[in-house]
Amino acid sequence: MVRKSASGRIGIADVAVKAGVSHATVSRVMNGNFTVDPDIAARVRAAAAELKYQPNPVGRSLALGKTDTIGIVVPDLANPTFQAILRGLSRAAAQDGYRVLIADSFEVSSEESILAGEARRRCDGLVLCAPRMSDAELEEIAPSLRPLVLINRTTAAAEVPSLVVDYGQGVQDIAEHLVELGHTRLAFLAGPPRSASNGMRLQGLETFKAAHPQVEVTMLEGGSDFDTGHEAVDAVLESGATGILAFNDLVAMGLMSGLHERGLDVPGDISVTGFDDIPFAKYTTPALTTAAVPITELGEQAWHQLRALIRNEESAAPGSSRYQPRLEVRASTGPAKAPRSKVHG
Amino acid sequence: MVRKSASGRIGIADVAVKAGVSHATVSRVMNGNFTVDPDIAARVRAAAAELKYQPNPVGRSLALGKTDTIGIVVPDLANPTFQAILRGLSRAAAQDGYRVLIADSFEVSSEESILAGEARRRCDGLVLCAPRMSDAELEEIAPSLRPLVLINRTTAAAEVPSLVVDYGQGVQDIAEHLVELGHTRLAFLAGPPRSASNGMRLQGLETFKAAHPQVEVTMLEGGSDFDTGHEAVDAVLESGATGILAFNDLVAMGLMSGLHERGLDVPGDISVTGFDDIPFAKYTTPALTTAAVPITELGEQAWHQLRALIRNEESAAPGSSRYQPRLEVRASTGPAKAPRSKVHG
DNA sequence: GGCACCGCGGAAAACGCTTTCTTAGGCCCT
DNA sequence: AGGGCCTAAGAAAGCGTTTTCCGCGGTGCC
Incomplete structure (x- = not known):
């Protein structure tokens, strides 16, 4: 019978008894306190090993005040x-x-x-x-x-301390990128309404709009997951935009999937961008242009x-x-083609 | 000054003092023990609320023996x-x-x-x-x-208890599926050598080979991540196989990506299958045929x-x-085309 | 009216550990 | 040789809870 105390698990007391010392000494040895006689320390270590003693972290946490x-x-x-x-x-x-x-x-x-x-x-x-x-x-x-x-x-x-990603700047970089490709009608597929990072993106877009009054930016309601993007296809097409800034990569992937089902080409017909650069963003077809966040x-x-x-x-x-964020240009964005009508099909 | 005891955080003792009872009584109240006079209980609860008392889980764990x-x-x-x-x-x-x-x-x-x-x-x-x-x-x-x-x-x-996925059966189902599509030369892009689930897959393949002696199954070394699949392109092409069973979806995606870079068509030239049905498997291009595990x-x-x-x-x-596992047939598998030579290019 | 019982709440032990306090013993120094 | 010091290990006090054990006062019953 190795286990001794009522609790079933072997504790510091068992080791103390086996080594013939007080449990205080066992504790000292286990914590590398060098005020213990080497012989005794060895005896304690032997006893602990034989009993396979492992200190109970809960008791330890309580005594130490840390977990x-x-x-x-x-x-x-x-x-x-x-x-x-x-x-x-x-x-x-x-x-x-x-x-x-x-x-x-x-x-x-x-x-x-x-x-x-x-x-x-x-x-x-x-x-x-x-x-x-x-x-x-x-x-x-x-x-x-x-x-x-x-x-x-x-x-x-x-x-x-706060660790914050500059979503505002990231969105601006993406928008600039689309403008450079010749897009003049953009749409932002927003995230969850009360999301803080969505707010930062919206602010970035305001800054962008002020700097590019000639660019039309449509705001579309959205969410944060794949399905959101997939369901937004109609709204996106209706907007007539040729460059879409999705809230994040997931939404962008959903949107691309939906566009694909409609027979539209990305980036031939519409350019799509994401945000975050999740591991899979590289491997979508076409690979997703996005703002990479470490x-x-x-x-x-x-x-x-x-x-x-x-x-x-x-x-x-x-x-x-x-x-x-660092702009990661991949294959999902390309030159704008001639403006499309607002009616899809 | 709300905090009282040396530790800085307010404890059961503070509540006890404020309510004018013993800490045992506070404990009883906090744990819904009804042997406490309602008036006293109310007083304790008021004190606890006022002090924003929250029991320390570590002390609790020690006393209760559970975390x-x-x-x-x-x-x-x-x-x-x-x-x-x-x-x-x-x-x-x-x-x-x-x-x-x-x-x-x-x-x-x-x-x-x-x-x-x-x-x-x-x-x-x-x-x-x-x-x-x-x-x-x-x-x-x-x-x-x-x-x-x-x-x-x-x-x-x-x-x-063990919860185990029948990888052996899953692999057989996939292999059968490929055979039904006319593939006679398969390759298994294995997982990490010492992986238990890889072993189960290998066993399944043995069973399959016994049942289909006419089908050639090449074993390829591999791993479990995207890069593994990507790097395996050469070996896969060299094998001459037209139906590839990748260890999992990640490997399959890497492989498809590599094949795409080589200008090969999936499933036109080669059929690729994964395993697991991770969330992204639906959204690869082409969508990945895989064995879905819940x-x-x-x-x-x-x-x-x-x-x-x-x-x-x-x-x-x-x-x-x-x-x-449930076979999930998507677009990455198709009819076998005429046998290819062992040399790629 | 006395006794047994019961309900309530306080004192204290227990949980398993660390650490301070204390004491015993050995050494050095004068 | 004796006293002060220092070292090493045991005793005990915490850490913050829960819970057992008691005792007290009140009530019911005969």
């Missing part, structure tokens, strides 16, 4: 963007011995703040992706969530910011950083 | 298959109030078993996806990981099995289940 775990709140795990952030975050955190706990809000923004709070309490810090949460609510909960890193949101709360790196940076906060409660307040 | 968290070990978070499993698992677990902790082994199978152990100790149960781990090692660690659910692996250890559902089922194990230490030992 070596961070949380991430995402609105939708099915979205490649958040998958990539998670991946970068997880990899970077793992290198420092931290694990990540995921909290998927499934796009129900009303739950986001409770979810975030719960996740935070189990962790040493939090990365929050909450594109739909209202500014007011964010402002309200941010302080209680620290150490906290925000993705694509900002807050006035102190000590809360998403995985974003997750990695999120960890670095969070780590600074965790390690150094006071100083080293890290600044927020802004990521510039 | 309301499960872990999942995956070999590669970048792989859509594991993303889907994770998604299904997370969603299902969330509905029962459980969170999921992720452990990405980054394909280094030597670390997998330590990683799994560490994850397990922080959680109430574990879902293990470890396709490269040796049977011996799996057998060795499985008992200590319980409650445990295995994905695409089996073990002799008791009380360890991956998200797999994650969901993993939770249900795990939940049964967690809730009911003894009875209800759930059986292992086997998932049959």
Whole structure:
């Protein structure tokens, strides 16, 4: 019978008994405290090995006041963007011995703040992706969530770094690209109405419109997934636009698929652009012109910011950083052809 | 000053003081124990609300011996298959109030078993996806990981359900499909050599070959990602095969991309098939013929099995289940054309 | 009217660990 | 040789909960 204490699992007490020392000494040995006599330390290590003792992390966390775990709140795990952030975050955190706990809000923004709070309490810090949460609510909960890193949101709360992608600039770059190809009638297939990043895109478009009064830009309602793009075909054709800026790559792919079904050629008839440069964007047919965002790196940076906060409660307040998307011209955009009529078919 | 105790965070003791009761009573109220006088309960609740008291989950976990968290070990978070499993698992677990902790082994199978152990100790149960781990090692660690659910692996250890996809049958279905289209020279673009699911596919192919001695099946070395497929173009062409079974959808997509660059037509010149039916498989050009696996559902089922194990230490030992892939015929497969020479160009 | 029981809530133990405090013993120094 | 110091390890106090165990006061019953 190896297991001894009532709990079934072997604990520090079992090792202590076996090694004939107090559990304090066992703890010291396990934590590499060198004030222990080498002979005794060896005895303890032998006992621990024989019993296959593994410290209980929960007890450890309680005593230490830290969990070596961070949380991430995402609105939708099915979205490649958040998958990539998670991946970068997880990899970077793992290198420092931290694990990540995921909290998927499934796009129900009303739950986001409770979810975030719960996740935070189990962790040493939090990365929050909450594109739909209202500014007011964010402002309200941010302080209680620290150490906290925000993705694509900002807050006035102190000590809360933000990692934001400059969607506004990205959209402008794409629009410029289309204009250079001769397009004069553009359409923006918008994202979810309350999305923060959608707002940034709209602002970018305003700037663009001011600089290019001769270009017509139609606003179309949309969403953030493949189906949204697929369903938007009619609206897109009706707009008469020859250059379409989709909210993101997924929407663009859906749109291209829909256009293809209608027998239209991309980019022959219509040029389509995405945003994000998800892994699959390279492999669509035609390959998708998009604004590349270093998403995985974003997750990695999120960890670095969070780590600074965790390690150094006071100083080293890290600044927020802004990521510039890089225009990735591929085959889905081409020269504008002669203006089409507003009627499709 | 709301915060009182040294730790900075407000705890049960603060609420107790404010409400003028013992912390035991506060605990009783917070846990819905009805043996507390309604007046006192109200007072406690008021105090808790005013202080915005939130129980510390770590202390709670220690006392209760459970964490309301499960872990999942995956070999590669970048792989859509594991993303889907994770998604299904997370969603299902969330509905029962459980969170999921992720452990990405980054394909280094030597670390997998330590990683799994560490994850397990922080959680109430574990879902293990470890396709490269040796049977011996799996057998060795499985008992200590319980409650445990295995994905695409089996073990002799008791009380360890397995959820396995019948890759062997899937591969046979695909091969049959190609044969029906008139292909007589097939090639299998294999997965990672030590992958368990690759082994299952190979077994399926053996069965197929026995049933169709007239069909030539070439084995090609490969891997599990897009680049693998892309780099395999030469080997594929050299094989002279007209029907290619790629290890999975990613590999198939890479292969199609490579073939396209060579100016070859799919399925005109060569038919290509994948496996898994990842979300993007529908949207490749041409759309990919594949064997659809209900991956998200797999994650969901993993939770249900795990939940049964967690809730009911003894009875209800759930059986292992086997998932049959469903052949999904799309545009990447077509009738075989006249046999080609072994030289490409 | 006394006794047994019951309901309620406080004290304290338990969960498994870390860390401070304490004490015992050995060494050095004068 | 004795006292102060320093070292090493045990005792115990936390960490923040839950839960068991008790005791107290009140009620019902005979």
